[in-house]
Amino acid sequence: MRPIRFVAELILLVIAIFFLFLGLNWQAGLGIGLILGSIVIAIFILELFFYERLQEDEVFKQTRLETFLSGYLGFNWKDEKLLEANNLTLDDVGYIKKWYEGHAKEEETRTKFWTKEFLDRIVPLGIDWASGFTPNLDKFSGEQTHALLSFDDHVVLQGYKQEIELVERILAQDGRNNVCLVGQEGMGQEFILAGLEGLIETGQALPALAYKRVVWLDVDAVLAGIHDAGELRSRLELIFSEALHAGNIVLFIERIHALFDPALPELPDIMIPFLQSARSQVVATTSPEFFASHLSRPDLASQLARVSLQEPSPEYLLIALQEVADRIKKTEKIAISYPVIKKVIELTDRFSLDIAHPEKDIDLLGEVVSFVKSQGANQVQVIDVVQVISQRSGIPLGTLREDEAQKLLHLDEHLRKRLIGQEAAVKVIANALKRARTEIQSTKRPIGSFLFLGPTGVGKTTAAKALAGLYFGDEKRMVRF
Numbered sequence: 001m002r003p004i005r006f007v008a009e010l011i012l013l014v015i016a017i018f019f020l021f022l023g024l025n026w027q028a029g030l031g032i033g034l035i036l037g038s039i040v041i042a043i044f045i046l047e048l049f050f051y052e053r054l055q056e057d058e059v060f061k062q063t064r065l066e067t068f069l070s071g072y073l074g075f076n077w078k079d080e081k082l083l084e085a086n087n088l089t090l091d092d093v094g095y096i097k098k099w100y101e102g103h104a105k106e107e108e109t110r111t112k113f114w115t116k117e118f119l120d121r122i123v124p125l126g127i128d129w130a131s132g133f134t135p136n137l138d139k140f141s142g143e144q145t146h147a148l149l150s151f152d153d154h155v156v157l158q159g160y161k162q163e164i165e166l167v168e169r170i171l172a173q174d175g176r177n178n179v180c181l182v183g184q185e186g187m188g189q190e191f192i193l194a195g196l197e198g199l200i201e202t203g204q205a206l207p208a209l210a211y212k213r214v215v216w217l218d219v220d221a222v223l224a225g226i227h228d229a230g231e232l233r234s235r236l237e238l239i240f241s242e243a244l245h246a247g248n249i250v251l252f253i254e255r256i257h258a259l260f261d262p263a264l265p266e267l268p269d270i271m272i273p274f275l276q277s278a279r280s281q282v283v284a285t286t287s288p289e290f291f292a293s294h295l296s297r298p299d300l301a302s303q304l305a306r307v308s309l310q311e312p313s314p315e316y317l318l319i320a321l322q323e324v325a326d327r328i329k330k331t332e333k334i335a336i337s338y339p340v341i342k343k344v345i346e347l348t349d350r351f352s353l354d355i356a357h358p359e360k361d362i363d364l365l366g367e368v369v370s371f372v373k374s375q376g377a378n379q380v381q382v383i384d385v386v387q388v389i390s391q392r393s394g395i396p397l398g399t400l401r402e403d404e405a406q407k408l409l410h411l412d413e414h415l416r417k418r419l420i421g422q423e424a425a426v427k428v429i430a431n432a433l434k435r436a437r438t439e440i441q442s443t444k445r446p447i448g449s450f451l452f453l454g455p456t457g458v459g460k461t462t463a464a465k466a467l468a469g470l471y472f473g474d475e476k477r478m479v480r481f
Contacts, residue, residue, distance in 0.1 A: 068100060069093065072338065086339060095315060096338055099322040102155045134215075134249070137242045140222050140235070141215045141251075155323040157195045159316040160188055163307065164195035170305045171196075171250065171281055172208035178275050178282040182291045183309030185255070186359030189285040193252050196283075209250075212281075215243070216252045219259060232259075233270060240274040247279045256284040260294055268300055275303035311357050317345055321361055334369050335379040343385045344368070351393050364388070394477065411470065418466040419459050425452070429467060 075082045077093050157164070163181075170179050181189050197214040199205040205212075222239070226232045236259070243249040253259070260267055274280055284304070286295065295304060312320070318341065325336035344361050352360040368388050372380050411433060415426040432448035450467075452460040468478040 095318040099319040134242045156320045172206040180304040181285045184356040186355035187309045243280045250281045253284040257290040347389045
């Protein structure tokens with residue numbers, strides 16, 4: 001960049017000298033020459049000034065980043081020993097930098113109201129006037145994404161850019177232009193729709209979607225108060241007919257499987273005309289299992305384009321959750337450090353298996369913040385996350401208390417009192433529980449898988465009860481089949 005700048009400055013100087021020389025030697029054009037020469041010299045001076053300011057800004061930003069990192073982590077991040085002592089790596093520092101830079105860019109965009117990027121995000125006046133009159137559809141729906149589409153949330157939505165663009169292209173094409181997002185609950189399906197609605201409302205979507213209105217169907221509200229299949233059929237037909245009449249609705253049906261009632265086997269027949277119409281479109285979400293069992297039938301599959309979702313990458317999680325933590329700090333006045341975020345991801349991986357990232361992480365963060373507020377504190381500590389998970393699961397975690405340590409130390413003795421003459425079983429069970437409690441076993445595998453074999457009366461059920469009582473605190477905390 002430096003040689004290019006030098007050449008540009010040299011050209012400006014030559015042009016300025018030429019105009020001044022022309023003005024002095026051509027009497028009639030003296031004024032014009034002086035004016036043009038002065039303008040070029042002014043441009044030259046301004047270029048020098050702004051370049052130096054830009055250089056100063058870069059130095060200032062770098063200094064501010066260094067200061068932020070040390071303050072955010074609470075120690076000198078360049079000291080690898082301190083990083084290791086806090087269970088962090090240079091990769092973690094890189095994730096913090098990426099979040100900070102993305103967040104700072106969004107903050108800067110918000111202040112520069114004259115830029116195209118800022119203006120593109122403004123929702124035009126009167127956009128709702130393009131929508132048809134849908135009182136019943138509105139009764140069972142909500143346009144919930146506005147709170148998600150603040151400037152700062154673009155950091156979160158960035159992780160779903162490919163999925164948002166794919167859904168946008170499918171909806172904009174002719175023919176089969178309905179979408180089914182297939183993946184485990186919590187994979188960020190709502191973020192994808194939030195991003196799509198943001199593109200439409202700010203006029204950045206493809207032309208075919210310019211006047212579309214995204215409506216989030218509240219499945220729980222649709223099912224509320226329903227007493228029989230006939231009522232559900234009438235309600236759905238009313239909703240779909242109004243959407244068709246409006247002519248520009250993109251209906252988002254989250255957890256579409258909740259509508260498939262065994263008492264209403266004709267539901268697909270009600271939906272197919274709606275899916276086939278060019279006057280309405282659907283974006284649905286469901287699990288891979290339900291899609292395979294109910295939505296893969298030819299007449300439905302021909303109308304729904306499947307978009308398979310995957311859990312976000314660890315890098316995205318760490319960046320997105322820092323953004324969520326920053327929002328919580330602004331709204332709830334509760335500070336959340338980076339080690340806390342790492343602990344949240346670690347523990348949800350182990351103990352929240354029914355929901356995917358990032359929803360389960362955001363849910364746990366919210367639960368931990370409520371716990372901390374109830375304690376009168378203003379900062380979340382790693383131990384707070386551990387306590388909330390421990391209370392939720394009933395599984396002891398964290399630092400061993402003295403009485404618990406003694407119990408763990410003599411675990412074999414406790415088991416032998418219950419399992420007479422079963423030394424091999426006692427040893428295997430005790431070792432598994434010790435590994436689990438001291439958290440040295442793999443988090444990707446079960447605590448233990450035991451198959452108790454033997455004739456009636458040798459202690460198989462007793463072993464299972466002893467296992468539940470010692471690890472979960474109550475013999476009743478077991479499921480029998």
